[in-house]
Amino acid sequence: MDDLSRFKQTYFDESAELMAVAEAGLLRLSPGDVDMDEVNAIFRAVHSIKGGAGAFGFSELVAFSHEFETVMDELRNGAIPVTTDLIDTLIRANDLLGQLLGYAGDETDPPPGLTDDTVAALRHALSANRNSPPQPVAESTAPPASATPDDEDDEAGIFGDALAAINAARADDDPSGTGSGSATADRVRWTIRFRPKNDLLLSGNEPAYMLRALRRLGEVNIHCHLDDLPALADLDAELLHLSWTITLTADASVGRDRIDDVFEFVADDCDLQISADAPLPAVVEPTAPAASAAAPPPARSEPAAVPAPPATQTTTPPATTAPAAAAQATTGKGDGAKTDGPTKPRGGNGGGDHGGLTTHTIRVDLDKIDRLVNMVGEMVITQAMIAEHLRDLPPGQFQELQEGLEQLAQHTRELRESVMSIRAQPVSSVFSRMPRLVRECAALTGKEVLLATSGENTEVDKTVVENLVDPLTHMIRNSIDHGLEGPEERERIGKPRAGTVHLSAQHRSGRIVIEVTDDGRGINRAKVLSKAIEKGLVQPGASLTDEEIDHLIFLPGFSTADQVSNLSGRGVGMDVVRRNISALGGRIGVYSTPGEGSRFVLSLPLTLAVLDGMVISVGEERFVLPLTNIVESLRPKPVDLHGLVNKCDVMMARGEYVRLVYLHRLFGIPKAVDDATRGLVVLVETEDGSRLGLVVDEVLGQQQVVIKSLESNFRRLDGVAAATILGDGRVALILDVAGLREMSRHTGDSDRARPAPTPALAGPSPSPRQRQTV
């Protein structure tokens, strides 16, 4: 089998995929609600791993996967019930299977005894959990009677009759007679059950002709069933009360179509079953007057019962088929007459993940895609530069050039979107890891937890997906550890014993929003506040809103767990989460209702490469505002402007007071417009829906900009998300609206007691005044 060792890599690749399928399936299993398709898929996965392991001689793997497979097989047959213990055992088994694959891949022997415990648990599951004594399977184990002896050994076999039939057919196709089939053994035995409706004669048909026609096809043995024949006094001579079982032994060249032809005109007026006679399974033989022409007449208790054709091993009890057929006399028409019986086997297969033959995906090295993304980025800049130069040309001239450039802009945009979508991945790859985490956390804390997910197919840049794992892990742990109550407590306060953690993803205004919601006790604000004061994070006596208190949990070093548990409570959780999220250009917020639960909301950009922005000017500087944040821009009238006691300016916009932020003051830019009524106010909105009016000199226009990370090239700045290069070659900063809001709070609300640093959404802030444009 050395030749085949070249397929080892394929095997390991495929096994890794199968392991993932099995794991996902196992994690979805739950007691009481068993999806058989799922169980079948897991069974097949283990089965395939075993099959390949055998081919490469990985004996440990074969032995173990066999144990695993046996339990899955019993499970899909319904012989053992799904219990929580069993699921745990199966998950352990799946992990172990992965380890064994690892050893096989490294070509090292697994440590002796590695599988012992799990094998014992699997076997225990089999013996302890049986629903009922194993069902005797009505399958023949007796060697079938065959006209032509089988050609077989341990590894392979050919059924004698079948081969003979094939050879005969081949000889038939080969008029020269040089075919290899011998003409002696190529006879096929058909069993035909013909049960006409009793008014068949009225339509002018004559069963005798049909029987005669069959005789022309080969050797026939006809048995007439008289069971339905009424007493002479009741006999209606115009009706037919007979039915027949015919055994036809014909040349293999006589196809089923020839038999069908005989009954062509009565197909709708009879119950007809035709089966090519595979030898009869032994267990069916004693009761069924089936294939054998010499079979005794059927017992009186089964009047003219048409037994199931042996070839199909139907599971329908004969008692229901016969009377039904007799009573309705409508069965067996059209297709029915040609049906060989049920085709769905025991433990049938439902939908699977594996599609057909062709795949529609290719694997591409990530570097290649990133080069492509980069080039598209540069192209976007170049296109912007051309547009910039063209603006200087006298209007009305170069009409075609203008139009061409518009098209170029359009195509560039589409190209950018296509390239970005290559890097996009559904968040399901992250979400799918969470059931396992939830299970482990639930076990560690002794809580009962249900995980619900939605929006798994929401797509976002691969980098974002990858960097979501840690934050989500922290957040879910946190929800289970701190948020959810224990089952007893929940019951006492009238909640279901099991807490629910809901994980969802959706696209919202050009970003992806991920929420982790639990139905636990909510944030204990009194506790959070006293902890924050104790740790010196908040001044004693400071008045904070509920929302501000809730956001204290994102401060570095904050932890309210009374005892440091195994799970969270190491005091690094939520502030690390916030840092990771803001490193991705995202934000996190929390909304909590005491007694009802908490909702953590993550908002992240869909791509990290380019963005649609609005270029604005302040003094000599240019800034870019993400288009997704902009609501509108307007020039306020003096009457709309109001100064507040704390020097915070607000503006009345659309019936709502909006805080004004003077960018030139915030960033210390000289020679800028200081009067909002002479400049412009750009109304922007943050993820949590709060609005802000940015006072700028001018709005220059909309543009796609390529995001150049400030952190990797310089350092992180508050209120600034990243930088970009404009069409004229100048560097412009891309503003972070939520960051600006936080900065403006410092400058504007300096007379109010505030926790420092700010408890909300921005990162640790250096003094705002130090900030200069690049």
Next chain:
Amino acid sequence: MEPRVKKKVLTVDDSRTMRDMVSFTLRGAGYEVVEAADGQAAMTAIAASKVDLVITDLNMPVMDGLTLIRKLRAIPAHRSLPILMLTTEADDSKKAEGRAAGATGWIVKPFNPDKLISVVQKVCG
């Protein structure tokens, strides 16, 4: 004599590894091999072009091997198409099931390449 045309074998298995191994073995023995990942895909492949032999796994998603065999046997044109089942369980009941469904023969997995070739030659010429 007719010109020698390569016989075409369809291997049906949900395991890529297994399909690859069967294909490799039979191509080496001078057969043309096409692949399908389940019974449904096999039906499509057979409808699309004539095959001389089908080698099918039993346990597959969408449509399993025994169903595939029965469906093929119900089509007059394929009543004498050789069909081998490639199976890990070759006990008598499995064999009887396969025979009843209309299989021509069986081969155990993992298979010995020489054995596979010899059985294929016997049924397919």
